[in-house]
Amino acid sequence: MTIQRSKSTEPVSIEGWSWQPFLEDAVKSLEGLNFDPYPVPDRFLQREGQTGSKSKPISVTTATWACKTEKFRQVRAACVSAGSAASVLNFVINPNSTYDLPFFGGDLVTLPSGHLLALDLQPAIKTDEVHTTQVWERLIPIFERWRDQLPYGGPIPEEAKPFFSPGFLWTRLPLGKEGDDLIESIVRPAFNEYLNLYLELAASAEPVSPERSDVLLQGQRKYTDYRAEKDPARGMLTRFHGSEWTEAYIHSVLFDL
Ligand code: DBV
Numbered sequence: 001m002t003i004q005r006s007k008s009t010e011p012v013s014i015e016g017w018s019w020q021p022f023l024e025d026a027v028k029s030l031e032g033l034n035f036d037p038y039p040v041p042d043r044f045l046q047r048e049g050q051t052g053s054k055s056k057p058i059s060v061t062t063a064t065w066a067c068k069t070e071k072f073r074q075v076r077a078a079c080v081s082a083g084s085a086a087s088v089l090n091f092v093i094n095p096n097s098t099y100d101l102p103f104f105g106g107d108l109v110t111l112p113s114g115h116l117l118a119l120d121l122q123p124a125i126k127t128d129e130v131h132t133t134q135v136w137e138r139l140i141p142i143f144e145r146w147r148d149q150l151p152y153g154g155p156i157p158e159e160a161k162p163f164f165s166p167g168f169l170w171t172r173l174p175l176g177k178e179g180d181d182l183i184e185s186i187v188r189p190a191f192n193e194y195l196n197l198y199l200e201l202a203a204s205a206e207p208v209s210p211e212r213s214d215v216l217l218q219g220q221r222k223y224t225d226y227r228a229e230k231d232p233a234r235g236m237l238t239r240f241h242g243s244e245w246t247e248a249y250i251h252s253v254l255f256d257l
Pocket of ligand 1: 078079080088090091105106107109116118119120156231232233235236254
């Protein structure tokens with residue numbers, strides 16, 4: 001991870017910032033799992049676009065990485081590299097509804113205004129104790145330890161709350177050395193600890209009955225529909241790649257259940 005340095009009085013450029021090391025950590029953690037390709041149409045695998053002004057255009061690449069495993073219907077990463085305009089890794093694991101598992105979600109966003117970071121194991125049905133208790137018991141101690149070392153990201157919309165766990169780790173960090181140091185010493189190990197807990201929960205998950213699976217699937221659909229409808233990246237992706245491509249990407253790749 002590199003970031004251009006400058007004196008504290010000058011704005012820090014995010015040019016060169018990359019979340020790639022986080023994706024590499026995640027892929028390494030998944031390595032033992034025997035994964036298969038998850039088909040993504042060519043036009044979504046890598047898309048070039050442009051932002052900035054006519055006189056100072058900035059090129060943008062949005063790339064998608066995806067796979068599936070026996071227990072995960074879809075594991076996917078959306079990586080946006082837009083030079084001095086943005087750098088994003090949005091990483092989601094969608095479990096098969098035949099297992100009583102939450103979603104893994106990570107949203108690592110760098111904009112010229114700063115970093116915005118979200119990590120969670122999100123329930124398909126927040127009001128279902130069978131679905132949540134065993135996850136939250138193990139997640140909350142991890143959450144509390146990392147939360148205490150990060151500033152709070154601020155209020156989130158009321159309507160989003162049914163989709164978050166009480167272990168939602170949410171912070172905004174400044175650009176520059178202070179933010180860099182927290183990302184390396186706190187956010188990266190937190191990301192890996194959330195992911196490793198998720199993989200442990202998945203490893204010990206047993207298949208559920210078809211009736212239970214239907215209930216979980218309905219919850220997963222609500223979650224996915226919400227994420228697709230409210231995707232905070234919609235505006236940015238539309239500016240970069242146009243509305244036709246963005247809507248198709250959101251509905252048929254990012255949140256495709
Ligand atoms: N968010 C996505 C996808 C992205 C993405 C698929 C491909 O779900 C990026 C990219 N998130 C993204 C961007 C922004 C945010 C913000 C670009 C900044 C939008 C802007 O300021 O213009 C967590 N992400 C946010 C916000 C929240 C989340 C709460 C702030 C929204 C706001 O201020 O309106 N995203 C949300 C969440 C998960 C997640 C809970 C799961 C852990 O992935």
